[in-house]
Structures are given as structure tokens and as C-alpha cells.
Amino acid sequence: MSTEPFASAPFIVGTSVPNTSAPGSNPDLPVEETLTKVIAHTWVNDEYKHLVLTASAKSLAAQPGQFFNVLCPSPDEGALWFRRPQSIYRLDHANQRLEFLYKIAGRGTRGMATLEPGDDCNIVGPLGIGFRLDPKWKNIVVLGRGVGLATMAPISQAAAALGIRVTAILSARRPDLALAADLFEQVGTVIKVLDTDGSSDAANVEKILLRLIGEKKADAFFTCGSNRLLQLMKRLGKQHNIPGQAAIEQIMACGLGPCYICVRTFEVAGKKELRRVCVEGPVFDLQECLGW
């Protein structure tokens, strides 16, 4: 079997030089298919893994909320036939690293979980439209649940870098699933709400959000990972006229737009429309999201 890493060898990702671009990639274009090396790959808890990859200059130019389409190894005797979209957890510019924090949820992520340090990993990206920050904002609230928290980390860091104060509400089933609390603590105030003590209950999260609104700590809302919390933030955002953004996921194929596989329903001025998560998102206006 060939060890060519790209389309000419669809079944395996071979060995090669890190950060080599696939034939046909062009340095002037914003997206590239590239081979990265796995630097580290560790369990965060019994459901989530943290993958650290080498990052090319183009990968490092990615914005918070953008994603990469990852060619995962197979977890079983079959093959995987689609890439798996992964939102950025962290871009480490100093060490030139791209990091994902993901939940093992299906065949693709089970396969991804088998990557070991030193392995090649073929990624396409950066893709999609990320979060937007208005420099006029002084305080933002990020609200995420479970693995959705990973997606909220880069925007929280970017906000802090602009001098915007961040309140991060981390929702999880148990304390060890409140991901990246240390990272959020570096850039803002952390409020953990958990299923184990009932504090993740929607009514309690609503109370917290109302208090933040009252204290003028909510110039904008950001959310990912929970339909229930999205609906809550959308309702309060509408009532209190607070702009919001939500990161959304969907089964995806090409990642570039043409296939129209990753569509979801949105609503603008009472009219429903389909949008592609890969190019019109994955970050959308919260008031236009319908949840799932």
C-alpha cells in the first residue's frame, strides 16, 4: 500500500514531514489541507481527550470559533469515510500548537482517540466563520455546557486580550466535566453550575444571568453545547436587548460549502431558512438560532 498521505491514498495517513501541505494547496489561499504531527494526546477525564498538534502559520491564523476538519484513523476494522469537524480549543502561538478538546461520542471521535504522539494527523482548515467581538463591549458572558465549553475558551481569551471582562458560566453533569476551568479562571470570573448539586438547573442559571445583567456585566452573550441553555440565553437576550452568538454543530462532509449537507434551520423575522454550518457558521446570531 502507498504511504502517500493525501487523496491518492485514501485509507491510511502515512509518515511525512510535519506541516506539509497537500499537493494543490496554495500559500495564498486561506484554507489548507495539511499534515500535522501529534505532540500530545491525553485523557482529561473518562469522556474527554485533549489533542495537541503542530500548527502551520495558516492554522495559527485561525480565529476563535473557527474549526478544522480532521481525517480520523478508524477505531475498528472498517474505514471512516468523512472527516470530523473539531472546533479550536486553543492556539498556542508561542509553541506553534493547535489544540482540540473533544468528547468521545461516536466512531469518528473513537478513532481520533487512537492517535498517539508522533502520529500524523491530516487536517483541513481553518474553516467557517468564528465569533465576533465588538471592541465597545466591556463585559461579556460565556455560557457553555460539557464539551461546548472547549469552543468557548478561545473567545474568552480573545476578549480578555482586548480588555473585555469575561464571566464564564460552566455547566456540567459533575465537577470533573466542567472543562477548562483553569483556563477560564485566567481570563475572567468562573461560575460552575453542576447537575450533582442541582445548580445547573435552568431556573438557577437564569437567576445568575439576571444578576449579571443587573450588575451590567452582560454586554454580549456567547453559548455552545446545550439546547436548553441556548434557549434560555436567547430569551433573556431578547428581553434585555443583549446581542448573542452561538456555536452550532451538524453532520458535515466537505467543510467548504458546496455540498449543503450540514444545513440547520434558522429563523429571521419570523421566516425559517436553512443555513450551512460549515461556511455560514459555525457561529450564528443567537436570536436567529432555533436550537435542536
Add this chain to the structure above:
Amino acid sequence: MVDLSVKIGSVTLPNPVMPASGTFSTEFGKAIDLNRLGAMVTKTVSRNYRPGNPPPRVSEIEAGMINSIGLPTKGLQYFLDVQLPDYKQYTPPLVCSITSENIDDFEAMARDVSVPGVDIIELNISCPTREPGGGNFALNEEHTYAVVKRCRAVSDKPMWAKLSPNAGDVSAVAEAAEKGGADAITVSNTLLGLRINLDNFKSRIGNGYGGISGPGVKAIVLRMVHQCSRFVSIPIIGCGGIMRGEDAVEYLLAGASAVQVGYANFRSPTAMVAIIDGLAKWCEGRGISRVSDLTGAMVDHKPRDVYEAGMMGIS
């Protein structure tokens, strides 16, 4: 230097590799140099806006995918006003894929896209989840002949008919397309299939059935290309499971003059470029100077005497 150019009727393509309709748009230009392609093929255009089919629109299967996306389109006017000028920034010939659920409108569509900038019209008469007379004309010879003839009569553009692998006798449908006046046939669209979710006993596809594509269909479609090539004298564009240069070579040997790449674009945005490079490299390695010499170069298959064959070495 290998001469990669191929002639499809009156049109010369710089190389034989192009996308399959529905898997490509100028959005690929964010990741690859589109001017490397042999041609560009639009997503299928219908007269009016179509939202497409309910998600989920796709599922992985062994050796490829099953999809029912439902030909979403912003409609003819949007294509003419916005998408066509966008395509014309690039040099490869433009193939405009069109469809309709009725023959009168199909004819009108063929007329309406016969505008400067469109180099070739591909008649998508084979959307697998439609009825024989309601868009999937290619399930049957009479429907195919009728729709191709009507479209042919109203346009001077080169016209390709995209056939269905779900027809009972694809080579008879190919003949009907040729008789109707097609300048070439594309073989083929996806194979109708089904995948069931064992958690809830429902189809994995929002629309129920879907079309299968990817390397798993390659041997089937390759056989269809070979069969069709014995029944028609117009060029054939092979389409089914091409992942690498060698797959394209197989299609050319079976009788295709060019190939379309679908599923592989989803796996790798650089797939088409890798296939073009792979094809050139393969020809170079074999001392073949013109890729067009490969078309139909498969050795005629004559079964040997069983005992004689049983004495042969392994190759």
C-alpha cells in the same frame, strides 16, 4: 511532459479531471487553485429556489457514503446573475448542470442556460430519488430519448446526459441519449440505497432512500462505462469512486474520455489536483505521452480455455 488534454466532442479540456455535480463550487477556491481543473461543473440548477431534503442528508457506509441532499438551489436567476460571473473568474470550461421534474420546463431550462460563459450543459436526468417521469428520466429509454431530444433542439451548446446506474439496462439508455442528440454521456449518478439506524429502526437519511457513492461503487460503474462504450460512439465521462490517478486510468481504459470526482472532494479538498498529478505521473512512468490514448485501450476480453488458463502464472 504528458499531454493531458482530452476532446469531448467539440470541446477540448486541459485535462480529463473535473468535479461531479453537487460536490463543487467556487468555494473550493479557498483551498485549491481552480485553474488546475479540467473543467468546472456546477451544482444542479433548477428554475426556482429549492431548499433540498430534510436532514440528515448523509451517512457513512462501508466504502463511501449515502446521500439525499435534494438538489438545493437558489434557482436559475441567481445562477445567471451571481454564480455564473463568479465561475468566469476561472479558466477551465464551465459545465452547467440543470434539471427539472417535467420535460417542458427541462427544455426551457436548456434554452435559458444557453448563454455566453456556459460552455457545456449537463442534463441531470438521473437524480436517484425521483420518479422515472419526474426527473429521473434516465431510468428508461423513452423518457431519456424524449428529454434529450427536446433539450438538444433548443440549444447550440455541447450537451451531456448524466445517466442513472439504477436503470435496468444502462447501455440501452445510453443509446437513447445518443439518439436524442447528446454530445456525451456521464456515467453515472449515484446508486439508490438505504441504511437503517439500529437504535430507532429509522432510515439514517432524512429523505428515506439515498444515493450511494464512493470507492465502493467504482467497480460497478466502471463496468457500466465499459458496456456503454460498446453501444455508443459519443464520448463518455466516467464518474464513480475515483480516489486517485490510477482510478482515473481505469476509467479511461474502460472507455471514458474524462472523469468526474465526487466523494473524494469531501474527503480531501485537494483530491482532484492529486488525481491530475497522479494521472500524469502514471502516464510518465508508463511512457504514455498522451492521456487521450488511454481511452478504450482496455484489452478486449476473450475468455481462455479453462484448462489453458489453469496453467497460467499469477499476474
